[in-house]
Each structure stands twice: as C-alpha cells, then as structure tokens.
Amino acid sequence: MKKIYVFICMLVCVLMACKKEQQPTNELETEVSELLSKMTLDEKIGQLNLRGTSSRVKGQLPDSLKQAVRDGKIGAFLNVTNTEHVDELQRIAVEESPNKIPLIFARDVIHGYKTIFPIPLGMAASWDAQVAKNSSRVAAIEASSFGIRWTFAPMLDIARDSRWGRIAESPGEDPFLASNLTKAYVEGFQGDSLNDPTSMIACAKHFIGYGAAIGGRDYNTAIISDAQLHNIYLPPFKSAVDAGSQTLMTSFNEMNGIPASGDRRMLTTVLREEFGFDGFVVSDWESVEEMIPHGFATDLKHAAELSLNAGLNMEMTSKAFEKYTKNLLKEGKITETQINSLVADILRVKLRMGLFEKPYRVDKSDNLYADAHLQMAKEAAIESSVLLKNKNNVLPITTRKKIAVIGPLADKPREQLGTWTFDGDGTYTKTPINAFQSNNVNYNFVEGLSYSRDKSTKDFSKAVAAAKNSDVIVFIGGEEAILSGEAHSRANINLPGAQEQLIKELAKTGKPIVLIIMAGRPITLGNILKDVDAVLMTWHPGTMGGPAIHDMIFGIAEPKGRLPVTWPKVAGQLPLFYNHKNTGRPVIPEEFVQMDSIPIGAWQSSLGNTTHYLDVGYLPQYPFGYGLGYTKFVYSKTAVSSSTITKNNDIMVKVIVTNVGERKGTDIVQLYVQDVVGRITRPVRELKGYQKVTLEPNEQKEVTFTLSLDDLKYYDNQEKLNVEKGEFKVWIGQNSAVGISAKFSYE
Ligand code: BGC
Numbered sequence: 100m101k102k103i104y105v106f107i108c109m110l111v112c113v114l115m116a117c118k119k120e121q122q123p124t125n126e127l128e129t130e131v132s133e134l135l136s137k138m139t140l141d142e143k144i145g146q147l148n149l150r151g152t153s154s155r156v157k158g159q160l161p162d163s164l165k166q167a168v169r170d171g172k173i174g175a176f177l178n179v180t181n182t183e184h185v186d187e188l189q190r191i192a193v194e195e196s197p198n199k200i201p202l203i204f205a206r207d208v209i210h211g212y213k214t215i216f217p218i219p220l221g222m223a224a225s226w227d228a229q230v231a232k233n234s235s236r237v238a239a240i241e242a243s244s245f246g247i248r249w250t251f252a253p254m255l256d257i258a259r260d261s262r263w264g265r266i267a268e269s270p271g272e273d274p275f276l277a278s279n280l281t282k283a284y285v286e287g288f289q290g291d292s293l294n295d296p297t298s299m300i301a302c303a304k305h306f307i308g309y310g311a312a313i314g315g316r317d318y319n320t321a322i323i324s325d326a327q328l329h330n331i332y333l334p335p336f337k338s339a340v341d342a343g344s345q346t347l348m349t350s351f352n353e354m355n356g357i358p359a360s361g362d363r364r365m366l367t368t369v370l371r372e373e374f375g376f377d378g379f380v381v382s383d384w385e386s387v388e389e390m391i392p393h394g395f396a397t398d399l400k401h402a403a404e405l406s407l408n409a410g411l412n413m414e415m416t417s418k419a420f421e422k423y424t425k426n427l428l429k430e431g432k433i434t435e436t437q438i439n440s441l442v443a444d445i446l447r448v449k450l451r452m453g454l455f456e457k458p459y460r461v462d463k464s465d466n467l468y469a470d471a472h473l474q475m476a477k478e479a480a481i482e483s484s485v486l487l488k489n490k491n492n493v494l495p496i497t498t499r500k501k502i503a504v505i506g507p508l509a510d511k512p513r514e515q516l517g518t519w520t521f522d523g524d525g526t527y528t529k530t531p532i533n534a535f536q537s538n539n540v541n542y543n544f545v546e547g548l549s550y551s552r553d554k555s556t557k558d559f560s561k562a563v564a565a566a567k568n569s570d571v572i573v574f575i576g577g578e579e580a581i582l583s584g585e586a587h588s589r590a591n592i593n594l595p596g597a598q599e600q601l602i603k604e605l606a607k608t609g610k611p612i613v614l615i616i617m618a619g620r621p622i623t624l625g626n627i628l629k630d631v632d633a634v635l636m637t638w639h640p641g642t643m644g645g646p647a648i649h650d651m652i653f654g655i656a657e658p659k660g661r662l663p664v665t666w667p668k669v670a671g672q673l674p675l676f677y678n679h680k681n682t683g684r685p686v687i688p689e690e691f692v693q694m695d696s697i698p699i700g701a702w703q704s705s706l707g708n709t710t711h712y713l714d715v716g717y718l719p720q721y722p723f724g725y726g727l728g729y730t731k732f733v734y735s736k737t738a739v740s741s742s743t744i745t746k747n748n749d750i751m752v753k754v755i756v757t758n759v760g761e762r763k764g765t766d767i768v769q770l771y772v773q774d775v776v777g778r779i780t781r782p783v784r785e786l787k788g789y790q791k792v793t794l795e796p797n798e799q800k801e802v803t804f805t806l807s808l809d810d811l812k813y814y815d816n817q818e819k820l821n822v823e824k825g826e827f828k829v830w831i832g833q834n835s836a837v838g839i840s841a842k843f844s845y846e
Pocket residue numbers: 207251304383384585
C-alpha cells in the first residue's frame with residue numbers, strides 16, 4: 100500500500116513538473132503567434148536580415164540605417180561596438196518600429212571579449228568542462244555590458260588537418276571531447292537564464308563539415324560520408340542543441356555538392372526534425388550569395404529561394420532575402436507559412452531572451468578585466484598548456500638560474516592573444532617578460548627575431564651571447580596571431596621565419612633549451628626537436644599567458660593539457676587523426692622499411708608493405724591525448740567488470756593509477772574502445788571517457804568508467820544507429836597510442 104502511495108505521489112510530481120515546463124512553452128508560442136499576426140510582410144522579412152556596421156564608426160549612424168530599423172526592416176546587427184550606437188538603434192527599434200521588436204546585437208566573442216582566454220584549440224587541450232564554462236561565462240559577462248547578447252561561438256568544426264587555419268578555433272579532432280566541451284561553452288555563454296542581462300545566446304558553428312576542407316585549404320569542399328557525418332561531424336552540434344544553444348550558423352563550404360546555406364536535408368531534416376532544434380539559423384557572412392560562385396544558385400534570387408526553402412532563418416550581410424522574398428512569395432516559390440515559421444523561430448529566441456521587457460544593455464563595465472576573470476584566464480592557460488618533451492626534467496626550473504629569454508613572442512602583447520580577438524586590449528596582456536619582471540626572475544632578454552616570420556639573422560650574435568652567459572635558454576616563439584584563423588591556412592607548419600635557424604645557433608652553446616610555443620596549430624618540430632630539451636605548447640594563451648608560463652616553468656604550477664589533435668611530424672602526413680580505420684594492411688612496426696634502407700635497384704614489390712610513408716613512417720610526432728606533467732603515473736590492473744555487455748548490464752572498466760613520482764600531479768585518464776567488426780568498418784579506437792585525477796606522490800586511485808550499449812552505438816551509411824553483436828576492445832591509458840587493454844563482447 101505504502102509503495103503504491105509513493106508511486107502515485109511520484110507520478111503526480113512528474114506530471115506536475117512536465118506541466119510546469121510545458122506551460123511557459125505554450126505561453127511563449129501564443130506570444131509568438133500573436134506577434135506574428137500583427138506583423139506586415141515587410142516586417143517579417145526584416146526579421147530575417149542581419150546587418151553590420153563598421154565597428155569603428157564613430158560619429159553619427161547613417162540616417163538610412165536608422166530608418167530601416169524604424170521601419171522594422173532589420174532583425175539583428177553584428178559588429179556594432181560603439182555602445183551609443185547600440186543604445187540608439189535599440190531605442191529606435193523598441194520605441195519607433197511598428198511592433199517594437201527589439202534587435203539582437205551580435206559579435207564574434209570567440210575566446211573572451213576583453214579578458215582573452217587561450218584559443219579554443221588550447222581550451223580543448225584542457226579537456227576540462229569547468230574551465231571551458233568559466234571562459235564563456237566571463238566572455239558573456241564582459242561582452243553583454245556592451246549590448247552584445249549574441250556570440251558567434253562556439254565553433255564546433257572537428258578538424259583533422261593542422262594546415263587549416265581555423266583549427267585554432269576548433270575543438271580539435273575528437274567528437275566525444277568536443278561534445279563535452281560544447282555543452283560547457285553553451286552553458287557558460289547563455290548562463291542560468293536566457294533573460295539574464297549577462298546571458299549571451301550561443302551560436303554553434305559552422306554547420307556543417309567546414310573542418311573537412313580538402314587539404315586544409317579554408318573554404319574548400321567537404322566530402323563526407325553519412326557515417327562520418329553522424330559519427331564525427333554532427334555530435335558536437337547535437338550536443339549544442341541539447342544544451343539549449345539558441346542559434347546555429349551555416350558554413351561557407353559545400354558538403355557532397357550542396358553548399359551549407361542551401362542544404363535542406365541538414366537544416367530541416369537533421370536539425371529540426373531529428374535534433375528538435377527550435378532556435379534560429381543564421382548564414383555565414385554572404386554565404387547565401389556565395390552559392391552563386393559555388394555553382395549552386397543561378398543568381399541572388401535563386402540563392403534566396405534555395406536558402407529559404409532549406410530552412411535558413413537569417414541572412415548575414417548579403418541581401419538576397421531582403422530583395423527577393425516578396426517576389427518569391429508572389430511566384431509561389433515559397434509560402435507565407437514558411438516565412439512565418441522562419442520568423443517565429445527568431446521571435447521565439449528574442450522572447451526567451453527577455454528583450455521585450457529589458458531591451459537595453461546593462462553596463463557592468465567595471466567587470467572588465469576583473470581580478471577573478473584574469474585569474475580564470477591564467478588557470479585556463481595552465482590547464483591547456485601541453486608539455487611535449489622534458490629531457491632530464493629540465494622543467495620545472497627549480498633552483499635560481501640565470502635565464503636567457505630569447506624569441507619573437509616573449510613580449511608580444513597582441514600576438515599571444517591569438518585569432519579573433521578584436522576587442523582584447525593588448526595593454527592588459529601580461530607577457531612572459533612582464534611576468535618575469537614582476538617576479539624578479541634573473542633573466543636577460545634578447546629577442547633575436549622581431550616577429551615570428553622574421554628572417555633576419557642580424558641579432559643572432561646578441562642572442563647567442565646572452566645564451567652563453569646563462570644557465571638555461573627559454574626560447575619563446577611560434578606563430579604570430581595572424582598566421583592562423585580564418586583564411587590563414589599554411590602548407591608548411593613548421594616554425595616560420597628564421598626561428599629554427601636561431602634555435603640551431605643557440606643549441607651550439609650547449610645550454611639547455613626550453614622551447615615555448617605560442618601558436619594556433621600544432622607546429623612540426625622535426626628540424627629542431629633534437630636541439631631542444633623541453634617543449635611546452637601554450638597555444639595562443641591569451642591575456643594571462645605570461646604569468647601562466649612563469650608559474651609553469653618554475654614549477655609553481657604544472658602544465659595540465661593533453662593534445663586535442665594529433666601532432667604530425669610533417670605536414671605531408673595530414674590529414675592525420677587517431678580514430679582512423681585499420682585498413683586491410685595495417686601497420687606492422689617490425690616490417691616497416693624506411694626509404695634509405697631500400698636496396699638500390701630493388702625489384703618492385705608491395706609485399707609486406709603496409710599503410711605508411713617510406714620517409715616518415717606511420718607515427719605522428721605526438722598522439723592525440725598526449726601530454727606530460729611534472730610527475731610520473733603508472734597504470735595497472737585494467738579490468739572489465741564482466742565479459743559481456745547487455746541492454747540491462749552496463750560494463751565497468753577500471754584501472755589503478757599510481758603517482759610514482761616525487762610531486763603532486765594531475766593526469767587525464769583516458770578510455771578508448773574499438774568495435775572490432777562492424778557492418779561498416781570501425782575506427783581503431785574511439786575516446787569514450789576521461790577523468791582528471793590529481794594524486795600526491797605514492798597515492799593510488801582506482802578510476803572507473805561505465806560503458807552502456809548506448810556508448811557503443813554508431814551510425815552506418817544508411818543513417819541507422821546500430822550496436823552490433825561481437826567483440827569490443829577497451830584501453831585505459833594516458834593517450835590514444837598506449838594503454839592496457841581488456842575485452843568484452845555484446846552477445
Ligand atoms: C566567419 C564566421 C564569423 C563571421 C562574422 C565569417 O567570416 O566564418 O565564423 O562568425 O564571419 O564575423
């Protein structure tokens with residue numbers, strides 16, 4: 100009796116909870132419909148337009164622009180950073196336009212607004228959702244002060260090719276890691292409530308396949324099978340939708356012949372029908388118009404027809420919707436019902452944001468560069484820095500040593516901020532030199548090269564003299580910010596300019612060299628790796644990069660990042676990623692014959708050969724998931740809780756992790772799975788879990804992961820989600836190339 104009573108109570112509670120949640124949705128939909136019913140066609144079309152002003156416009160706003168807002172012909176703006184303009188445009192919209200529909204102001208707030216965090220690829224190296232969430236919350240607090248309530252982030256393009264400039268903005272190569280971080284970013288940007296004045300609606304971009312650009316050339320074609328689409332490229336977007344991201348942005352590229360801004364299957368079938376997305380989709384900059392050069396639309400009118408029918412809600416900068424929607428309606432090429440639905444999606448978001456009640460920005464500019472923000476940015480730089488090499492434990496530098504600081508990026512306040520940092524103010528940046536100065540480090544700074552591409556050797560002798568007069572050389576180089584990001588792909592991704600040459604000169608002094616890299620992508624190191632003792636990848640570390648680097652190299656903090664991308668030896672290996680297929684001729688390390696070992700005049704034969712390069716072999720420089728710390732961990736006793744997994748029986752996979760080193764340290768324990776045989780072939784490994792553990796010396800911890808059948812499901816090329824009977828291998832290890840394995844099966 101008691102049990103039944105409890106059950107009924109629970110049921111009532113659940114029903115009440117559902118009702119409670121439903122009610123606002125119904126109210127919201129009623130408000131949307133009421134508003135729509137009052138709007139003229141011109142106003143509806145107006146909501147579909149995203150316009151920009153130049154961020155540097157000082158003086159007066161053009162009258163024509165103000166009139167367009169007054170007439171309800173613009174739905175949102177991007178790049179209006181002059182707050183007087185923001186306020187004036189919003190005032191016109193909510194006081195003078197026919198239905199007083201507020202505007203949304205958008206901006207690319209990608210990894211911080213004023214307080215800049217590490218570039219997104221660096222943030223991904225933290226593998227830490229809390230760190231990601233802090234960064235996007237801080238960005239929202241700072242940017243919303245300026246009226247920016249919509250950011251064009253997070254960028255969720257899985258990237259497998261480090262030549263691609265926008266890998267800097269990406270979450271790396273792994274869908275599982277990317278999806279976890281996505282949720283955190285969206286939650287941070289949007290905050291606890293969309294109608295909080297510090298909430299900034301997120302925009303998951305670029306939908307879809309932008310990261311698969313052929314050869315890493317920006318804007319290039321993507322050819323993606325359905326299985327890859329669903330298993331690799333879509334998961335972060337699904338995660339964004341599930342986390343409540345209010346908007347998405349289409350990409351510039353075509354995928355399998357269809358440009359993203361005209362892809363009905365993606366924008367309607369997948370996004371709306373499968374993912375249940377009810378926010379709005381904006382095009383990328385002129386990507387509607389660019390369907391003409393793509394060879395998909397005959398002219399701008401046709402482009403509008405394709406995009407509107409595909410389900411694109413808002414057009415960024417080009418004017419196809421503005422110019423042709425009415426004609427298309429008259430000609431019956433689109434229907435008013437379609438337009439209403441596209442507009443409703445935008446109104447729904449504006450209502451959720453509370454803009455009708457509180458349209459104006461709340462100035463919290465005393466929060467800019469707040470101590471807490473700077474502290475979080477410093478923490479993020481530490482969590483995302485990856486120690487790649489540390490010969491003879493040259494790091495941390497523990498005793499008081501004389502340091503020669505050399506290199507073009509040791510004191511470059513703007514460069515260390517990285518790509519997409521229009522609003523970051525270099526005068527607030529703390530460079531490594533600033534940090535060494537304020538901590539009274541015994542250092543001598545000779546730049547040697549004045550920017551990363553500098554080829555002049557004129558200051559080499561001064562740098563070498565400083566090096567000779569030191570105990571250790573700290574070389575801080577990499578890429579200037581402009582060498583990665585949009586439209587900044589590189590075919591060679593080694594240290595640019597004469598940096599390698601300078602490092603070689605410095606190596607001749609025999610002093611240990613610590614190479615600190617600030618860059619937007621993995622940098623190939625083959626020419627100099629032997630010459631340096633330690634390599635610390637800090638990516639472009641942001642405003643607080645300097646203090647973070649100071650703390651890491653002196654052991655006050657430990658670099659905690661792990662690679663979110665495979666680090667190649669040479670660009671010729673790209674694209675390169677850990678979750679590749681086995682092939683029919685997988686690598687057999689013992690049988691690999693290096694090019695120079697092939698006898699002259701050898702008879703042509705492929706026997707015994709496998710999928711490798713004759714010259715660089717088959718391994719990356721560093722695998723996905725790799726990163727060192729200042730202590731040593733040993734993994735033992737990997738075990739599965741059962742040899743079979745069933746619908747009702749999840750599997751636990753365990754490992755014992757022991758800190759066998761001499762200092763406290765943090766490791767990221769990684770779980771990988773292989774589905775050995777599938778109806779379509781499966782990757783050699785896939786990340787399915789990870790945990791950050793911090794242990795004192797000699798401390799041990801049992802780390803447990805739970806795997807359910809859902810974790811093993813994958814899409815085939817018929818878009819079917821499967822899990823198939825058979826054997827699975829599982830590894831727990833410190834990166835994607837190692838680990839102790841165990842097996843289980845699904846029967
Ligand atoms: C980029 C987008 C960005 C937009 C607006 C485009 O060039 O591809 O990522 O959000 O510009 O600045």
